Amino acid sequence: MVEIENPTTLINKDYESIELVTFAEWIEGFERLANLGVGLILEPGDDVYLIQNQLDLIDLIALDFSNFDDGRGYTQAYLLSKRWKYVGEIIGINAHLDQLQFMIRSGVTSYQLLESYKGSNEEDYSNGFSLCYQAAANNNGLNLQY
């Protein structure tokens, strides 16, 4: 696709390959990119409020969780999913197994683990909790008590 300068691709939840642009590329050329069915990578420092009014132009949003201690992605996921009701896929990329419970409840709809977790036994990680003490973006199937 000539219009995209440095394409990265990602397999979405339907196993289709989808091209991703960076946040800066999107902001600069969203009118041009809008019809191409591209996804967007949001780094923790990117201002998610800037795309608030363009969400129906974006097929998929990838939030980058590679920095274990940087929690901004959880708020980005919350805003997209709960507040702005984004209906596309919100995929957490470079995810850490220890943080899946937080990502999913914040509104991330699918995830791709960091390479280093390949071959890990998911059983060694959280098995989830029998109750949750708060309502969050995603409360599906959870026993809430607050």
Next chain:
Amino acid sequence: MYKYSEKDTQFLVERVDQFEKQLNRYLSGELDEDKFRSLRLRNGLYMELHAHMLRVAIPYGILSSNQLRALADVADKYDRGFGHFTTRQNIQFNWIQLPEIANLLRDLTDVGLHAIQTSGKATRNITADPLSGLTEGEIEDARPYCELIRRWFNLHPEFSWLPGKFKIAINGAKLDETALRIHDLGLRLVKNKKGELGFSVYVGGGLGAAAMIGPETASFVPIEDILSYLESAMRIYNLKGRRDHQKKLRIKFLVRELGAAEFSRLVDEDWQQTKNDPELKLNLKELQSLKEDFELPIDPINLKGFRDEVDFNYSIWKKNNVRSHKVSGYSIVTISLTKLGSAPGDATSEQMRILAKLGDQYSSSEIRTTKRQTIVFPFVRKDEVFDLWKSLEENDLDSPHQGTLAQIVACPGRDYCDLAKAVSIPIATRVQERFNEMNKLLDIGDLNINISGCENSCAHHHIADIGLLGMQKNGEEYYQITLAGETLHETNIGKKLGPSVSSETVVDAVENIVNVFIDNRKSEEKFTDVFKRIGIEPFKEKVYG
């Protein structure tokens, strides 16, 4: 007394299971140092100079006698027979072996205790007035609110990876025993003109190298809207807090950089979008049920004709350690753990068991801890105070230090802490040795001396009458002195006296400061009153000559 339900206990067990897996992955090399650090801190585990330190939460500073016994057992089984009560009402164990931690935590789940979020970049254990529910004139007992807010932010998916730690204090009394305006977020229970209950909110306080008093960001948030307001404050912090600079992580830096007005505006803008979300309303039914759980276990008694014993030592102790209770026939008794040479706040397992037993006998099995590292028996019958004192005396727990300057608050300092620049505990001991005459102590009256071994300010030196901060100068230990910090009636950060003083001369300096106070004091004036009246100069002159 409020107790966790079976479901809550099950949650604690699940959290220990999860932590044990994380620990095992670390021990087998599968989990790297950095990630483990982030995970272990969320569970109160620090790596210290000689061993591992584990901080266990004492929610709102309240323990049942059984919980205290369980802590004593932990001290014996996993530590060297003692624990350390902290200024945030928690307890720390300093000599824990890494592979045993999961077993230790599992033992504690049986009595509803845990280490969840006692450290790390998330919402910490919430502090309340240790006298909640006990004193006259309280606006409302803060503890049910503390508990609802604690639950809400327990493993909260959006706010568990904040830029820095997040400490909340809630006060429902007239005087502020919680020091709420030096917390990241402080809540004061207030009533509006219509008599409705709500909170005024203060954000961005904190001590450390840049001590700040939190400005008010909202003057009245109705109680049912408090969760959404707190979420909005944390959301703005999560997105905009300084993650780029290790020393600017706390919310106080964000509030200072944006300005309180702009920060409040951003929070308010976010809050307008969520405050009507029914999912975020405080659960008033649960609140009611918690209020019942926190009801006092005593009824007024008529002790007409009762005459207390006459005994010289008893009367000295009673003057400083016994306060009036709002329920007639009862007293509030404070027990000081200070002893020459031992770290302030330290308690041996034997002392904990004695306190648990006496708590059963004299205080409806409830025991509280305070920010001055003392123990409170909240429900002692007036006609049993003497018997309690006798038992304390037999067990060497009758220190009359409480309410005098000898009740020093000190952090572990260089004896235990690898961040320390100087010792704290030995300075406390030397000050206590200098002022070892009871008559003199009683004459001086209540005067707070707090000693921190470095700028992290664990001992709250900024809000003491006399604060000492340990530092290094040319490889030697020096102490910076601050005067007249306070939080009870109003919040003030202590003023720097002048150049730091050497370890040799620091106790002389303290004595000089106390003497200036005594020489200038009029009738009932407190240290801060005198300081406000005469200013810092007379103190400077005396200390630096």
